Structure formats: structure tokens, C-alpha cells
Amino acid sequence: MSFSSIFARVVAWIGAGAIFIRHRSDGPLEQAFGAAPNIPPAKPQGIPTLKMPTAKGWAAGQTPLAAPGLKVNAFAAGLKHPRWIHVLPNGDVLTAEALSEPGGIRSAxxxxxxxxxxxxxxVGISPNRITLLRDADGDGVAETREAFMDGLNQPFGMALVGEVFYVGNTDGVLAFPYKAGATRIENTGGRKLADFKPGGHWTRSLLASPDGRKLYAGVGSLSNIAEKGMQAEEGRACIYELDLETGTSRIFAAGLRNPVGLAWEPTTGILWTVVNERDGLGDETPPDYLTSVSDGGFYGWPYCYWGKTVDGRVPQDPALVATALTPDFALGGHTASLGLCWMPAGTLPGFPDGMVIGQHGSWNRSTLSGYRIVFVPFEDGRPSGPARDILTGFLSPDERASYGRPVGVTIGPDGSLLIADDVGDAIWRVTGA
Known part of the structure; x- marks a missing residue:
């Protein structure tokens, strides 16, 4: 075992021990889920809990565990850290393959x-490409694989509007001409629509408006709670609206620490997102969340969370705190909820209308959570019941290894549910059993 591995484990053990001491009289913590979650009081961690399973990958023939009435198969395997998925009108499936890159080391x-x-x-060397997958014979497995785009800069979000293909690189949004059925776009002559600051939370999700006139982009914070000052966070922790006709952009909603997945609720036409909340306050404090997004809305980061609950570690702005909106639905503490898509009733047997969420799983917990695909039912444009599992089994029972970690989710060309698994290097396909 290398010195770096030993050192990392020592720090993790110290952090876990500190959390155990703080929680030893608490008993098991109820997970903060739902519209009215029980969020424990904040317990700032001098040494943050550092716990993450070793990436193991899937053995031959091994798959995640589908909920009763469902089945799962590998739509594609042998990819390199696939994170996001976009389906083209002709049924081709695109996946963005990218990876966090090592940052500066300033402390132990x-x-x-x-x-x-x-x-x-x-973390590692990022593939920086988009791969095209095609299931021409309709058997639920992609037999064609092409390098659709390469030489990108940590690509993530993708969108097609008319004959223009948009890519959310970590440093901005690029537009490229696209012809129906094309299996490759050369990474030359791309037009830049917006510049974003790289670093920190690097993913840049994209979602076109239903009328094709606007593009929405999620941009996460640089840091946990603005430790480097608010000037370094300018233009971050927000969702942008890009006007594709005028080329202008503006911040649509702010105070969102790391808004990743974006989706439209079709009956109301309202934008929804999933957000990763701050670390260092306890296993369930605060929870990640699913929320509708109001134009001009402020959601608290870094000053407060879950409405107006003040984070005492942060220099305050009382005027902004007074405007903070409460999210709609808690998704549990540190679940790293990233993927989001609308799933119409009947897509999977027994599932009504609702949102599918890819919970990647986070590190700042004494007992791991996430590492699954969950579903939140909707009625009249709002969450209407408890969340239920679609896929589990990404994490070993002893929490020491992860076979995979789910990220992006979308509805496939055949009406199945597709899931990007970055540790498992696969795209999973879920259908009725």
C-alpha cells in the first residue's frame, strides 16, 4: 500500500472517529427525505468525515439490482467514465465521458x-469526448460505437436545437452545426455562447426550452461554503438562461450550491433541478434536494440552507437570507443527487408520472448513502409521495467497494430508462421485467 493511500485512510479514520463521538448518543439518524424532512441541528466538523468506497467495477455478468417488476441490462459497456446522456431524434444515444482533474493541494x-x-x-486524466452509441437492431444493446466529438474540455451537458448541437464544457457553452444522422462532429469552428469559470464543481448541464429559444445551464460553486470569498464565486452556484436568438445570457436563479440535473415538468412548464448541498455539518445536514426553479429565485447558498436556516460558519448577508426560498423535496444528506429526468406514467410498469434521480453517492458521511436510482412521483405538478428505488446494488454491503456510481438519467429511444454509470463504465437500460 502506498504512503498516499495510508495517509488518506488515517485522515478518513480520524474524521469518522470524530463523527462517531458526536453521534454516539444520537442513535441512527432518520434520512432527511421528502417535502417536510427532519433535518438534525448542524454540528460543524473540525475534521470532516472522509469516507468513500474503493472503485471496483462490475464483474462479468454482474449488474445493478432492479426493483420488483423491472429488469436491467447493459446498453453499453467498456466506456471511460460516462457521466451524462443525450438522445438524438434518430435514436442515437450520446454519452459525455469526462473526469474530475487533480486540483491544488493546500493542506493535509x-x-x-x-x-x-x-x-x-x-479523479484522473479526463477522456474529454462524446461517444455515439447506436442500437440499430433494437435488441437493447448498442452494437455501434463512434467517437462523436473529442478534444473537448470536460464535456457534460448536451442539447440539440434544430441543426445546432450544444456542448457544456467546463469553461463554457459551444455550438456546432449538426446534420441529422451524423456520427461525428469535428471539434473545429465551434461558436462560444457563454464563458464559465472552470474548477471546483466542474459539470455544466444543459437543457433547451420546449420552444427551442432558450438554453439553461447549471453551474456549481467553486468551493464548499465560499471559503475563497464571494468574489471567487461570482457567476457560480446558479442556473443561467441563454437566449439563442440574441446570444445574451443572464442568471436565472442563484444560491444553488451545485445544480446539476435539469428537467421540465410538462403539465406546468416549470423548470426543476437537483442540487448538492454543503458539507461539514453532519450526516443529514443539510439534505440534497429536488426543487422547482423560480425566475430570479435565491435558494440560500452559502449563507443558509433549506430555506432560512443560517450556516454560522459563513459571514452573513441578512437581506439575501430573508429572500431565500425553501426547496420542494429533500433527497437525503450527501447523496450527491446529480441525474434528473421526467418519466411519464407507464414508462416503467407500476410507475406514475414523476422524476427519476441519479444519486451518485457522496463522501461526507459516517454511513454512506446514495449509490442508487430513485423515483419521486408527481401529481398536479408537485411531488406527491415518498421516493422509491428503481436501481440499487451499486455499493458493496460492507461499504468498502463501489461496483458503479450512477450519474445521468434519460428516457431512451425505445422508451426504456438509461443510466450513465461512471465507475462501472457502462450505460444501463431499465425496462419492465
Whole structure:
């Protein structure tokens, strides 16, 4: 075992021990889920809990566990850290393959964190490409694989509007001409629509408006709670609206620490997102969340969370705190909820209208959570019941290894549910059993 691995484990053990001491009289914590979650009081961590499973990958023939009445198969395997999925009108499936890149090390904890992230296959040399997958014979497995685009800069979000294909690189949004049925776009002559600051939370999700006139982009914060000052966070922790006719852009909603998945609720036409909340306050404090997004809305980061609950570690702005909106639905603490898509009733047997969420699983917990695909039912444009599992089994029972980690979710060309698994290097396909 290398020195870096030993050092990372020592720091993780110290952090876990500190959390155990703080929680030893609490008993098991109820997970903060739903519209009215029970969120424990904040317990700031001097040494943050650092716990992450070792990336193991899937053995031959092994798959995640589908909920009763469902089945799962590998739509594609042998990819390189696939994170996001976009389906083209002709049925081709695109997946963005990208990876976090090592950042600066300023402390012993940074060193331990980087070593742990490497062990978990969460950081390394990024593939920086988009791969095209085609299931021409309709058997639920992609037999064609093409390099659709390469030489990108940590690509993530993708959108097609008319004959223009948009890519959310970590440093901005690029537009390229696209012809129906094309299996490749050369990465030359791309037109830049917006510039974003790279680093920190690097993913840049994209979602076109139903009328094709606007593009929405999620941009996460640089840091956990603006430790480098608010000037470094300018233009971050927000959702942008890009006007494709005028080329202008504006911040549509702010105070969202890391808004990743974006989806439209079709009956109301309202934008929804899933957000990763801050670390260092406890296993369930605060929870990640699913929320509708109001034009001009402020959702609290970094000053407060779940409405107006103040984070005492942060220099305050009382005027902004007074405007903070409460999210709609809690998704559990540190679940790293990233993927989001609308799933119409009947897509999977027994499932009504609702949102599907890819919970990647996070590190700042004494007992791991996430590492699954969950479904939140909707009625009259709002969450209407408890969440239920679609896929589990990404994490070993002893929490020491992850076979996979789910990220992006979308409805496939054949009406199945597709899931990007970045540790498992696969795209999973879920249908009725």
C-alpha cells in the first residue's frame, strides 16, 4: 500500500472517529427525505468525515439490482467514465465521458481527499469526448460505437436545437452545426455562447426550452461554503438562461450550491433541478434536494440552507437570507443527487408520472448513502409521495467497494430508462421485467 493511500485512510479514520463521538448518543439518524424532512441541528466538523468506497467495477455478468417488476441490462459497456446522456431524434444515444482533474493541494486534508478520490476513480486524466452509441437492431444493446466529438474540455451537458448541437464544457457553452444522422462532429469552428469559470464543481448541464429559444445551464460553486470569498464565486452556484436568438445570457436563479440535473415538468412548464448541498455539518445536514426553479429565485447558498436556516460558519448577508426560498423535496444528506429526468406514467410498469434521480453517492458521511436510482412521483405538478428505488446494488454491503456510481438519467429511444454509470463504465437500460 502506498504512503498516499495510508495517509488518506488515517485522515478518513480520524474524521469518522470524530463523527462517531458526536453521534454516539444520537442513535441512527432518520434520512432527511421528502417535502417536510427532519433535518438534525448542524454540528460543524473540525475534521470532516472522509469516507468513500474503493472503485471496483462490475464483474462479468454482474449488474445493478432492479426493483420488483423491472429488469436491467447493459446498453453499453467498456466506456471511460460516462457521466451524462443525450438522445438524438434518430435514436442515437450520446454519452459525455469526462473526469474530475487533480486540483491544488493546500493542506493535509486536501492531500487525503485527492488520494481518496483517486482510489474511488473520481479523479484522473479526463477522456474529454462524446461517444455515439447506436442500437440499430433494437435488441437493447448498442452494437455501434463512434467517437462523436473529442478534444473537448470536460464535456457534460448536451442539447440539440434544430441543426445546432450544444456542448457544456467546463469553461463554457459551444455550438456546432449538426446534420441529422451524423456520427461525428469535428471539434473545429465551434461558436462560444457563454464563458464559465472552470474548477471546483466542474459539470455544466444543459437543457433547451420546449420552444427551442432558450438554453439553461447549471453551474456549481467553486468551493464548499465560499471559503475563497464571494468574489471567487461570482457567476457560480446558479442556473443561467441563454437566449439563442440574441446570444445574451443572464442568471436565472442563484444560491444553488451545485445544480446539476435539469428537467421540465410538462403539465406546468416549470423548470426543476437537483442540487448538492454543503458539507461539514453532519450526516443529514443539510439534505440534497429536488426543487422547482423560480425566475430570479435565491435558494440560500452559502449563507443558509433549506430555506432560512443560517450556516454560522459563513459571514452573513441578512437581506439575501430573508429572500431565500425553501426547496420542494429533500433527497437525503450527501447523496450527491446529480441525474434528473421526467418519466411519464407507464414508462416503467407500476410507475406514475414523476422524476427519476441519479444519486451518485457522496463522501461526507459516517454511513454512506446514495449509490442508487430513485423515483419521486408527481401529481398536479408537485411531488406527491415518498421516493422509491428503481436501481440499487451499486455499493458493496460492507461499504468498502463501489461496483458503479450512477450519474445521468434519460428516457431512451425505445422508451426504456438509461443510466450513465461512471465507475462501472457502462450505460444501463431499465425496462419492465
Amino acid at each position: 486534508f486536501d492531500y487525503a481527499m485527492l488520494s481518496t478520490m483517486k482510489r474511488a476513480a473520481a
